[in-house]
Amino acid sequence: MSTAAVFSLDAWSRTQLSLVEDALSAWVTADALPGRAWGAPADLVQAMRYAVLDGGKRLRPLLVMAAFEAVAVPGAFAARNAALRAACAVELIHAYSLVHDDMPCMDNDVLRRGKPTVHVQFGEAAALLAGDALQALAFELLTPADAEVPLALQGRLCGLLARAAGSTGMAGGQAIDLASVAHALDEQALRHMHQLKTGALLQASVMLGAACGMADEQAQQALSRFGQALGLAFQVVDDVLDVTADSATLGKTAGKDADHDKPTYVSLMGLERSRRYAQDLRDQAHAALAESALPQTAALAALADMVVHRRH
Amino acid sequence: MSTAAVFSLDAWSRTQLSLVEDALSAWVTADALPGRAWGAPADLVQAMRYAVLDGGKRLRPLLVMAAFEAVAVPGAFAARNAALRAACAVELIHAYSLVHDDMPCMDNDVLRRGKPTVHVQFGEAAALLAGDALQALAFELLTPADAEVPLALQGRLCGLLARAAGSTGMAGGQAIDLASVAHALDEQALRHMHQLKTGALLQASVMLGAACGMADEQAQQALSRFGQALGLAFQVVDDVLDVTADSATLGKTAGKDADHDKPTYVSLMGLERSRRYAQDLRDQAHAALAESALPQTAALAALADMVVHRRH
Numbered sequence: 001m002s003t004a005a006v007f008s009l010d011a012w013s014r015t016q017l018s019l020v021e022d023a024l025s026a027w028v029t030a031d032a033l034p035g036r037a038w039g040a041p042a043d044l045v046q047a048m049r050y051a052v053l054d055g056g057k058r059l060r061p062l063l064v065m066a067a068f069e070a071v072a073v074p075g076a077f078a079a080r081n082a083a084l085r086a087a088c089a090v091e092l093i094h095a096y097s098l099v100h101d102d103m104p105c106m107d108n109d110v111l112r113r114g115k116p117t118v119h120v121q122f123g124e125a126a127a128l129l130a131g132d133a134l135q136a137l138a139f140e141l142l143t144p145a146d147a148e149v150p151l152a153l154q155g156r157l158c159g160l161l162a163r164a165a166g167s168t169g170m171a172g173g174q175a176i177d178l179a180s181v182a183h184a185l186d187e188q189a190l191r192h193m194h195q196l197k198t199g200a201l202l203q204a205s206v207m208l209g210a211a212c213g214m215a216d217e218q219a220q221q222a223l224s225r226f227g228q229a230l231g232l233a234f235q236v237v238d239d240v241l242d243v244t245a246d247s248a249t250l251g252k253t254a255g256k257d258a259d260h261d262k263p264t265y266v267s268l269m270g271l272e273r274s275r276r277y278a279q280d281l282r283d284q285a286h287a288a289l290a291e292s293a294l295p296q297t298a299a300l301a302a303l304a305d306m307v308v309h310r311r312h
Numbered sequence: 313m314s315t316a317a318v319f320s321l322d323a324w325s326r327t328q329l330s331l332v333e334d335a336l337s338a339w340v341t342a343d344a345l346p347g348r349a350w351g352a353p354a355d356l357v358q359a360m361r362y363a364v365l366d367g368g369k370r371l372r373p374l375l376v377m378a379a380f381e382a383v384a385v386p387g388a389f390a391a392r393n394a395a396l397r398a399a400c401a402v403e404l405i406h407a408y409s410l411v412h413d414d415m416p417c418m419d420n421d422v423l424r425r426g427k428p429t430v431h432v433q434f435g436e437a438a439a440l441l442a443g444d445a446l447q448a449l450a451f452e453l454l455t456p457a458d459a460e461v462p463l464a465l466q467g468r469l470c471g472l473l474a475r476a477a478g479s480t481g482m483a484g485g486q487a488i489d490l491a492s493v494a495h496a497l498d499e500q501a502l503r504h505m506h507q508l509k510t511g512a513l514l515q516a517s518v519m520l521g522a523a524c525g526m527a528d529e530q531a532q533q534a535l536s537r538f539g540q541a542l543g544l545a546f547q548v549v550d551d552v553l554d555v556t557a558d559s560a561t562l563g564k565t566a567g568k569d570a571d572h573d574k575p576t577y578v579s580l581m582g583l584e585r586s587r588r589y590a591q592d593l594r595d596q597a598h599a600a601l602a603e604s605a606l607p608q609t610a611a612l613a614a615l616a617d618m619v620v621h622r623r624h
Contacts, residue, residue, distance in 0.1 A: 128417060153463075
């Protein structure tokens with residue numbers, strides 16, 4: 001494909017991430033934004049900003065923006081604002097899950113993205129509340145008081161995000177993960193756990209972008225398959241990196257899953273088969289893009305490659 | 313008012329609560345509801361149901377249904393389903409906040425509604441996740457996959473609930489509360505804290521019901537003032553009961569706020585002035601209803617009386 005040949009993921013990502021970082025910084029704020037009766041408490045916002053800003057690969061926001069670009073009619077500025085809101089909302093859900101996941105009663109992790117975790121920095125109670133508030137803020141971002149996002153689209157976006165975040169999505173996957181420590185999971189059970197824990201939100205990122213771009217049914221179905229394959233690939237590669245990379249490269253504690261006796265793809269199918277499986281999933285993601293019949297899928301394709309070939 | 317004279321809050325509440333309890337039991341479920349790709353993990357749902365079912369005064373759901381009845385066109389069945397969803401959604405937010413608030417890093421409470429708190433019963437990690445999943449489920453309830461709630465109304469309801477739950481609402485109020493232990497707050501700061509911590513969600517309950525019933529602007533503004541007065545009255549009475557009632561009657565630990573050296577209306581203005589203030593707020597709520605020019609406000613009026621005259 002000639003478009004893929006000239007597409008630079010680095011340059012595209014820099015442009016998108018600059019928009020996303022600015023928007024996150026503007027929206028995770030103590031200010032009385034439109035639709036708010038007053039501002040938010042400064043202490044709480046400080047912990048929320050610490051959890052969200054200046055960190056992370058921002059894979060989920062990039063997936064939202066890439067899926068939006070794949071389906072959007074050029075020049076649809078209002079819809080692009082909706083996509084930017086969705087990109088930030090999904091990152092807020094991801095960020096809150098990390099804050100709660102790091103807490104002593106969960107993974108009890110002290111290091112995240114090379115910095116002290118939120119409860120280490122601000123205390124456990126503040127971390128709990130900051131996570132709770134970040135989840136609510138995600139839905140606030142999707143429902144602006146002005147007409148920036150049409151009300152019907154607001155409803156659709158909230159529905160997608162709620163299902164990806166809740167008991168049949170991320171929180172559900174974490175509950176299975178919690179119950180599975182030191183238990184043998186077969187491949188099907190492991191896949192289901194990851195489909196919920198990380199897959200649902202990654203897939204939802206793609207579907208949120210597609211919804212903002214008003215994708216037709218055929219494109220939606222193909223992008224849903226793309227998101228599912230990418231979500232699985234992400235976790236398989238995560239498990240591989242947990243045993244092959246060091247903590248400094250990862251920016252978090254390496255070897256954690258093996259230490260905690262958690263089931264992983266590597267423990268289940270070995271390192272080499274896990275690597276081949278990730279490559280298969282990358283191919284499935286590309287095949288889904290081809291089936292979508294969408295012209296502008298270079299960013300999505302490059303993101304799938306990045307997920308499989310990343311080193312951290 | 314002759315309608316108020318014949319209105320029985322007990323009978324009306326029994327009818328509404330029967331609908332709400334059945335709906336909560338049906339929706340807080342491991343089943344693959346419409347719009348879900350699969351069911352939720354049984355362990356997680358068990359903790360969520362424990363947190364939500366068979367307990368509480370259900371004041372927030374009753375406010376949603378009462379506000380809906382005040383503004384709704386008789387026979388609007390579809391809108392009544394939306395109101396029932398909103399009633400359950402707001403109760404899920406309330407329930408999640410109690411689960412997280414009871415945790416050791418927050419209030420460290422072991423008794424709630426006469427039962428062991430969720431983290432005592434299921435462990436801290438499960439309590440954290442159950443609370444997180446309940447918040448997401450609230451937004452899932454507001455965004456049904458079938459056409460039971462019009463998409464534009466879904467967006468509006470999610471926006472109201474997100475703002476009431478988040479950093480400028482309930483979570484924000486809890487953060488101020490946390491920071492205010494052993495600090496002197498003046499009356500204005502105390503009122504602002506409660507406006508966020510409990511007032512925002514109570515007021516939102518009224519506004520959610522009004523939105524489902526398609527209230528006009530005049531009615532919305534009057535109901536907003538009603539909800540604000542009722543929300544404040546609720547907290548003033550809570551503070552009064554904390555020093556005048558015993559734990560058995562309250563179903564939770566009495567005297568907790570005084571023990572923790574938390575600022576309350578009673579510590580600030582004394583018991584008698586607090587009681588008079590609650591009565592003033594009840595009168596303000598009734599005045600707002602009169603200004604609404606709505607004919608069917610008997611349930612809202614009775615709920616305002618109940619809030620001020622309750623014994624637990």
